[in-house]
Amino acid sequence: MRFGLTLRKSIYPPWKDHYIDYKKLKLLLREHETRDDSQDGSDDESPEWTDQDEETFVQELINVQLDKVNAFQVNTYKQLRDRTSDCEAKLEPLVVKDDGSHQVKDADQRRQMAESAMKDLDTITKELSELEKYSRINFTGFLKAAKKHDRKRGTRYKVRPLLQVRLSQLPFNSEDYSPLLYRLSTMYSFIHQNLGQRGSGQPTDGGPTVDTHLGQDAYTSHKFWVHMDNVLEVKTYILRRLPVLVYNPSVSTKDLQMTHKDPTITSLYFDSPKFELYNQKVAKTPGASSLRLRWTGQLRDRPEIFLEKKAMSDGDSSKEVRVRIKEKHIESFLKGEYKMEKIINRMESRDVPVSDNAEALRRDVEEIQSFIREQRLEPVLRATFTRTAFQIPGDDKLRISLDTDLALIREDSLDLERPCRDPDNWHRTDIDDREMEFPFSEIRSGEISRFPYALLEIKVRGGNLPSDPSPLDRNQFPSKNLENHPPPPSLPPSRPSGLLSFIPLTMSRYATAHRQPSSPPLPPGVRAPRTWLKDSGPVRVEAKVWLANQRTFIKWQHICVLLATLSLGLYNAASVENTIARSLAIVYTCFAIFAGGWGWWMYVTRARWIRERSGRDFDNVAGPMVVCLGLAVALVLNFWFKYNAKVWNEDEPNSPKGSATSPGNVTTQDVEGAWMLVNQAAAAAGRRGL
Incomplete structure (x- = not known):
């Protein structure tokens, strides 16, 4: 274009x-x-x-x-x-x-x-x-x-x-529209609270929420690609329903409105020298796991660093183990020398409920370190992106994130002669010490790949939303995908695509009040049936469908009888020497045969489609077009031949005009007799109900 x-x-x-x-x-x-004298056609x-x-x-x-x-x-x-x-x-x-x-x-x-x-x-x-x-x-x-x-x-x-x-x-x-978007998100959240459209979560001051959740998470994730031209449109659509989530709790509301931008998140992924974790993820092996270090912003600002282990289960569900760790302890932790004893002892010295968390932390540390040791993992890839997250205050059942400026950078030391990362260090110091940012123009082109789209991710905690109406339902942002409604039995199950998966199904209160609850999880070993009992029996078609097909067939037979009557009357009324009239009668007979055959063929074909419950279009204009155009051409030729015969007779004075024996000419008596036969045949056909 x-x-x-x-x-x-x-x-x-x-x-x-x-x-x-x-x-x-x-x-x-x-x-x-x-140029007129340009011989090569160049501009x-x-x-x-x-x-x-x-x-x-x-x-x-x-x-x-x-x-x-x-x-x-x-x-x-x-x-x-x-x-x-x-x-x-x-x-x-x-x-x-x-x-x-x-x-x-x-x-x-x-x-x-x-x-x-x-x-x-x-x-x-x-x-x-x-x-x-x-x-x-x-x-x-x-x-x-x-x-x-x-x-x-x-x-x-x-x-x-x-x-x-x-x-x-x-x-x-x-x-940069981020400051204004944050202000709009704050006011949307405040208005929703005043209109009673927020759930009974933690009290908020109307500002964006803060990401403070740690520990083990089980959620279902749905991911989509978004074209960069549509990123702001997607952001403005979501922030009308969900407030923006802030990753840095120390940011005040005033700073947020004036200078705060979307955070840059860095993920450092681990793998073995043979990329075993990556191959398992691509092959969708049951229990495929991944390990990464993650932080927000630059390392110079001393951000919180998390070591996360994620294990995939059936479908898109996963289980995540997350441990917070300081930068100075990362190298010793990866080698198995640092086991966070001081933190665990400090937690155990407190009351009993917190000591349970200490035991969980000890298990998480041992699980991650044994995973690193058994798989011989090391940092191989860095992923950086700018994230905008949306979440209802005090309600983490649903979170939507939009990642832009995504870049994948090599972080491995597999080539000992020319390593991308110092083998004695856990990260690339050339990137973090110089505080490089997107698009990372200083990095060699062979070490970086920039993703040309944005990533939209919808996370549902626990796999299913609760059956009771959630605050998101009242915000008119639910979708068939997020509520885990089963797909129609006639359609094959498929992954949601594009933004249509979370566009509101309806904006009416009636539909919101009568929305079906999410289906409960099935017991182990039990699977949902692919075909419902109501659809497993024979196909039942209403009688009016068959009658409509029969009416169409009868109308085609009516056309066949009329054309056959016309051709028969014209043929009998014409004299033996009148070849033109008899030829046209034969042409009309062919059209009559075609109309009868076409009507029968369409009747049989449509009956088969009805029995098969086919989704094809039942309309077919080929037959009517052939009959209409053929009759039009025949009438034009009839007029042309009649006109030529009239002119020919006038040019021959010795020949008597209007003679009944003149070849190629039809007398008035012949025409009147032909139309009399046509009218009689049509009246007879009408009395028989054709």
Whole structure:
């Protein structure tokens, strides 16, 4: 598809006058002009392209169009921030005082204020998503125009380097929307609490939640790929239902709204020199396990580091063992020398319930270290990505995460002559000491692979959501996939794909109230049947379906009888010398035979499809088209032959006009007799009910 058409389809109507004028740039470029003396068909510079033309094009591209688009983008984003601040001021009276009382006493008034603010937030969120699309499509337009110039008119001047320098000096297409998204998420969460759309979880102040869960987790995971052009649209869709989750508890709400960005998460994966864990994961071997080190941010900031062991079970379910460890103890822990004795002893010195956690920690440490020792594991791969997570405050049954800027980097030391990582160290110091960030341009191309899409992951704790209506149900965000409804028996089971797996099934209260509960887990050794009992018997078809097929067959036979009657009457009424009339009668007879055969064939075919309950389309226009077009052609030929015969008789004065014995001519008596027979046959057919 040409970019001009793509641009026209991507225009947001309220902002149509603020997009790049790509058509004007093409007119200034005069792209359709080519050199008359060009023998190889190349797009070389035409003789008419002058320095004045070059200056006009560059002036329009760099100073007019780019300034127009950048000014609109900056002003619109500023207006969105101001409108967000107005929404915050509108919600200020709904904040509960320190003594627990409300500033607005009337509950109905509080609800109206919250609903009004919700509508404003929805408008802001929609325009923010459109603004991101606006920036992206215009940025592409400038690059396309510069590329077209350099290819067609760039013999002496190249405009692309100048454009790139100008773009780097402007905030256009480099605006970070994360702070505004966090503010919107905070207000959405606050409004949901005031409207009673949050469950009885832990009390929150309306801000984003904090990830503080440790230990062993059992959950079901569903993953999807998201195109980078749709990332912001997906974020704004989710944050209307779930608040953003913050990974750093020390971040205040004010800092979150002003400067906080999505965190960068680093995962260091372990494997054996023969990549046994990877091969088991690819082959989906039962009990396939993985081990990784994980932290958020840069190591210089001393983040919390977790050592996680994940074991896969049937389907997408998994069990995770997670241990928190300090950076200085990682090397000794991997060698089996450090067993976290001090932490375990400190936990055992406390009361009994916590000592149970100490015993669980001892088992986790022993399990991970024995796993490393038996599999001979070492760091082989680093995965870095920027994560935006969404979770209901105080309710960890469901978490949605969106990972962008994903890069896979070699971390192995398998090649002892040229190792990517120092064998005596557990990580690559060249990356962590220099605090490299995406896109990691300093790393050699053979050591890094950048994933071109974003990853959307939906985690459901315990595999199934509880049967009682959850806060997510009341937020109108459930899906057939997340609630683990069984698929229809007529359809094969399949994995969910795309965003359709969590788009609301309906927005009505009736459907929410009558939504079926999730099916309980089956006992061990018991599997759900593939075919239900109600579908295992013979296929039952209603009588009206058969009758409809029979009515269609009878109508085709009616057409067959009419055409046969017409052809028979025409043939009998024509004289022996009238070859044209008799030929047309034979043609009509062929159409009658075709109509009868077509009706019978379609009747038998459709009856078979009905018995098989086929999903094919029962319509077939081939037969009616043949009959209609054939009759039309026959009538035209009949008129043409009659007209030629009339003209031929007038050209021969010795021949008596209108003679009944003239070959090729039908007398009036013959025609009247033929139509009399046709009418009699039609009346007889009508009396018989055909």
